[in-house]
Amino acid sequence: MSGALHSAESLRARITDAEWQARVKLAQCYQLAARLRWTDHIYTHFSLRVPGDKPHFLINAYGQTFDEIAPETLVKVDLDGEIIDDPVGSGINPAGYVIHSAIHRARPHTHAVLHTHTAAGIGVAAQKNGLLMISQHSMRFYRRLAYHDYEGIALDLDEQQRIVTDLGDLNALILRNHGLLTCGENLEEAFYNLYYLERACVAQLAAQSGGAELSIVPDSVAEKAARVFDNGIKNKKYLLHWDAYIRQLARNAL
Template identity: 55%
Template sequence: MRSRVSAEEWAAREDLAACYRLAAHYRMTDMIYNHISLRVPGHDDQFLINHFGLLYEEVSASNLVKVDFDGNPVEDDPLDVNPAGFVIHSAIHKARHDLHCVFHTHTRAGVAVSAQEEGLLAISQHSMRFYNRVSYHGYEGIALDLDERERLVKNLGKNNVLILRNHGLLTAGPTVRSAFEEMYYLEMACQIQLDATSRNAPLVHPPQEVCEHAAIQFAKSNEFIKDRDWHALRRMLDRREPSYRE
């Protein structure tokens, strides 16, 4: 595979495979289900996605599948994909050209918060980064109907984070790192919310202006971080499970 793709595509494959392994490491998986997709460098209408049937811990750079917006393999590839994957992911890739990576999960905490009427609460620093920056999409059944794509994109709007009601979480970004970071903190925010609300004790709600200030601070944080967190995570994978690069 490495000899058949560009250097840019291979680097993208390694980044995406790393994201799958990190999702497994942080327990954000649902057996062989869910997907993380990445637009193929230089090809606006193609994206990479996991081969249906592999656990996230088995995903590597070479076994990712390249598909078009209809879920058809771009090349003569014996590996197949889950239709529910390209329905959700292709909708966002097709409508939002600024978002190259799309990350979707069914975690216990994420599904639980998606079923709470108030949605994500601004009660932790982890949740502040999403203040007034998260969208919601009502449950319509398993994501197999193509006409749902239009409504999903409409609900996402200009945000990069979407909570699918009674279903799970979705984040997207211009890079794999950005989509992963959003999902990591969204998942943590959901876990914290469940812990904080589990005893029905009164909650502390910071003032709206403070929440907005914190969200702006988070939006500017990479000016200082400069992807150092992603490089650290990649180093961890290189030590523990370097096979993601294969």
């Protein structure tokens, strides 16, 4: 414990308060994901842009499980993949760099990018018709969800442009045969989007497992519901969602 404390104090002494607060928030997001079972052991990644003039972002150290991640263990990297700060010394997942740097570079207003390999997310990502409009949660993404075809492990830099092109100006992406990705102007928005997309995928698999004919909501109704969610995003209702989860995290009530 004393070593970890010393490491945190040493880091805080050489970074801005704004960066430290970003580290705290991103570490909280990883802790929430661990408790919500949105993890694939050490193999997925969340990133958050570092406040300031330089195009740096924070991401998890390769080899740490989400429940181990703390503000002082996050790695700071630039858009070209150069490690700026690596307290753990294990580097980052190369696929994480390829995916996250592509979006951070193309969309400066996008400060947070979250990527998961949950069973439900992969299950829907493997379905030809993708996310179905069968739940209120899925309607959050009516005509607001992009798809990217699987090209193999995301290690090739030339895939970056195709990811960015497929995502466009949307904040949710299904990586076919792979998993889910959401983003936002801040971490709270990206987390809110991931929560709804994950829940929609869980609901879809549950509905399909019953074997009954599914009730697909008409386009007009799905659009009506989606606009309500859009207004919630505009009015930053996702902050209520995030704050409630942080209170649960503090109480260890998840």
